[in-house]
Amino acid sequence: MSAQAQPNSxxxxxxxxxxxxxxxxxxxxxxxxxxxxxxxxxxxxAKNDPAFHADMEYFSKHYIGRPSPLYFAERMTEHLREVxxxxxxxxxxxxxxxxxxxxxxxxxKVNNVLGQILLARRMGKKxxxxxxxxxxHGVATATLCARFGLECIVYMGAVDVERQKPxxxxxxxxxxxxxxxxxxxxxxxxxxxxALRDWVTNVADTFYCxxxxxxxxxxxxxxxxxxxxxxxxxxxxxxxxEGRLPDSLVACIGGGSNAIGLFHPFLDDTGVEIYGVEAAGxxxxxxxxxxxxxxxxxxxxxxxxxxxxxxxxxxDDAHSISAGLDYPGxxxxxxxxxxxxxxxxxxxxxxxxxxxxxxxxxLEGILPALEPSHALAKVVELAPQKPKDHLMVVNISGRxxxxxxxxxxxxxxxxA
Amino acid sequence: xxxxxxxxxxxxxxxGRAALVTYVMAGDPDPETSLAILKSLPKAGADIVxxxxxFTDPMADGPAIQAAGLRxxxxxxxxxxxxxxxxxxxxEDQDTPVILMGYFNPIFVYGVDRFLADARQAGVDGLIVxxxxxxxxxxxxLPALQAGLAFIRLATPTTDDKRLPAVLANTAGxxxxxxxxxxxxxxxxxxxxxxxxxxxxxxxxxxxxxxxFGVKSGAHxxxxxxxxxxxxxxxxxxDALKGTLDEQGRATSRSVDAVTTLxxxxxxxxxxxxxxxxA
Numbered sequence: 001m002s003a004q005a006q007p008n009s010x011x012x013x014x015x016x017x018x019x020x021x022x023x024x025x026x027x028x029x030x031x032x033x034x035x036x037x038x039x040x041x042x043x044x045x046a047k048n049d050p051a052f053h054a055d056m057e058y059f060s061k062h063y064i065g066r067p068s069p070l071y072f073a074e075r076m077t078e079h080l081r082e083v084x085x086x087x088x089x090x091x092x093x094x095x096x097x098x099x100x101x102x103x104x105x106x107x108x109k110v111n112n113v114l115g116q117i118l119l120a121r122r123m124g125k126k127x128x129x130x131x132x133x134x135x136x137h138g139v140a141t142a143t144l145c146a147r148f149g150l151e152c153i154v155y156m157g158a159v160d161v162e163r164q165k166p167x168x169x170x171x172x173x174x175x176x177x178x179x180x181x182x183x184x185x186x187x188x189x190x191x192x193x194x195a196l197r198d199w200v201t202n203v204a205d206t207f208y209c210x211x212x213x214x215x216x217x218x219x220x221x222x223x224x225x226x227x228x229x230x231x232x233x234x235x236x237x238x239x240x241x242e243g244r245l246p247d248s249l250v251a252c253i254g255g256g257s258n259a260i261g262l263f264h265p266f267l268d269d270t271g272v273e274i275y276g277v278e279a280a281g282x283x284x285x286x287x288x289x290x291x292x293x294x295x296x297x298x299x300x301x302x303x304x305x306x307x308x309x310x311x312x313x314x315x316d317d318a319h320s321i322s323a324g325l326d327y328p329g330x331x332x333x334x335x336x337x338x339x340x341x342x343x344x345x346x347x348x349x350x351x352x353x354x355x356x357x358x359x360x361x362x363l364e365g366i367l368p369a370l371e372p373s374h375a376l377a378k379v380v381e382l383a384p385q386k387p388k389d390h391l392m393v394v395n396i397s398g399r400x401x402x403x404x405x406x407x408x409x410x411x412x413x414x415x416a
Numbered sequence: 417x418x419x420x421x422x423x424x425x426x427x428x429x430x431x432g433r434a435a436l437v438t439y440v441m442a443g444d445p446d447p448e449t450s451l452a453i454l455k456s457l458p459k460a461g462a463d464i465v466x467x468x469x470x471f472t473d474p475m476a477d478g479p480a481i482q483a484a485g486l487r488x489x490x491x492x493x494x495x496x497x498x499x500x501x502x503x504x505x506x507x508e509d510q511d512t513p514v515i516l517m518g519y520f521n522p523i524f525v526y527g528v529d530r531f532l533a534d535a536r537q538a539g540v541d542g543l544i545v546x547x548x549x550x551x552x553x554x555x556x557x558l559p560a561l562q563a564g565l566a567f568i569r570l571a572t573p574t575t576d577d578k579r580l581p582a583v584l585a586n587t588a589g590x591x592x593x594x595x596x597x598x599x600x601x602x603x604x605x606x607x608x609x610x611x612x613x614x615x616x617x618x619x620x621x622x623x624x625x626x627x628x629f630g631v632k633s634g635a636h637x638x639x640x641x642x643x644x645x646x647x648x649x650x651x652x653x654x655d656a657l658k659g660t661l662d663e664q665g666r667a668t669s670r671s672v673d674a675v676t677t678l679x680x681x682x683x684x685x686x687x688x689x690x691x692x693x694x695a
Contacts, residue, residue: 017551025551025552026549026551026552027520027547027548027549027552028475028547028549029475029476029546029547029549029570029572030549030569030570030571030572030574030575030583030594031476031570031572031573031574031594031597031598032574033549033550033551033574033575033579034574034575034576034579035574183479183482184472184473184482184486189473190473193473193474193475196475196476197475197476197478197599200475200476200597200598200599201597201598201599201602202597203574203597204597296525298521298524298525299519299520299521299524299547300473300521301473301475302547304524307521309521309525311494311525312494312495312496312522312525312526313471313495313521313522313523313524313525313526314470314471314472314489314494314522315472315473315521
């Protein structure tokens, strides 16, 4: 869709009311409004404070381990060139992995959590709550809370607690309290409802550390800003490696924070093709989690965005093999970029992600999480169609250790 | 604007008492039972009835109202059917104000203009939409006022004097003071603090101020009625209904009575507090 007038820049949003075009906004209960305004003010102050940036840089380097490498995936490249040749194209893009899985705690989530926890400290908030799906955001939040001596409560759908047991144990070891959420569909969206209910009850001392680029303004913009380090580093690293910008970017999307972090610094480089990969679950005609491909605009969790829902605006169950993508919505900025036609949103099924996971493990010696395995599944499709001098970057947003039990089960080998 | 809300508060003032506002969920546990309950409420002493629009993700509601919404959705309740129930209620009762309360998404998806026209036509008097703060007034509040429906705003303990004028600016009908920072049906408020909060709000508006969240019994209702112009009860009524449902969550012969029995107690509580008639 590109019917709408193109803006001069894709990087100036949101407006002062938190809108990206028709998306975003602040759809929350009155009880939370003063908190959200307080957060916005505190974030704007921090953004302009060199001391805040100095803290971010220090902990990014020494605690998270940034910058994460931009790695030339040589064997994956060779393999997909063979695929290209076999199909008579003799092309095959040169593939780079942005190694966010090497961050402390094993995913990109920690970039955002570091920013929010430093902000919570500035604001004097001592009690941190978070929602989590796959558990990566919960683990990152529990980790930073341990580091800074803050109380941490993580809401997690009871279904996700079951399928992401290693991460639940990790959070417990880090001193966080994990609350299994039994309401609704007992997955990520219900965890977010429960976190909002907690926040409404404990407004005075509590900071809600949202894990993705969704929720009421200023969260989508703030979380994006904290994740933009991914794309900023990629830009610099690609210039060093190849002397030019990449030709395409690929990232998976649940709420969309790893994707916007990679994409945003390149949005105005119109020569760079950008692909967001949603979770097609069992298939787009069956249960899935592809909000842009299969949804419509609606209002949930504080913002207007694309949602999976029925005729009456009741939110549908999402499904993905990956708990981190199992959400019936998407960040509002992605909804806008979709309508503007700047980013191409495609989807990968559970099966495609599992295949890409195995391919990556054998060819590169890297176990990606199931979430970026969706992005890899589309790299496998896209790369052979591109010429050999095409530079393609895929964000390996998390590592697969947390998924091993579940993958084993799908492949028919129970691990003891 | 419809005149029913104003007329009803005038009537209560003339009787020297606070109004009793009751909340039940449309379609819980099935459409016919919820209509029977709605019809029984004014007879049991309710002055204003709130009818909940079910939603899958009620972020400001506690377990009782969450479960009520899911029961209603399970039997296929939707916005079209809810407006139809209001129409049938209105055919028999032309005086009791009906307020629809819920979340924005089902209304947004129905289409704001179409929803307002259909709601007005069905006999709805006002709307309470939890996830629309004044910052989003363009979405529904202003169009609702234009269409002649009261948009009733929630004020909360976190709404300070600086923010109150914005919250009250486009509100109509009455102001709903949320007695606690929290979700519906949770903690019981400190009634002393509630009274001073009501007084604070009344400095800013001539509208009636009603108080809800955490009111469970006739004694609570009486305590709130001391200072407020009205008392809202929701989760307690839904709990009373839930206690009568069978194992499959279906209504039984006791369902309607269980709700009306509690409404009578609440009504007696409200009526036990004599207030000065309005000057």
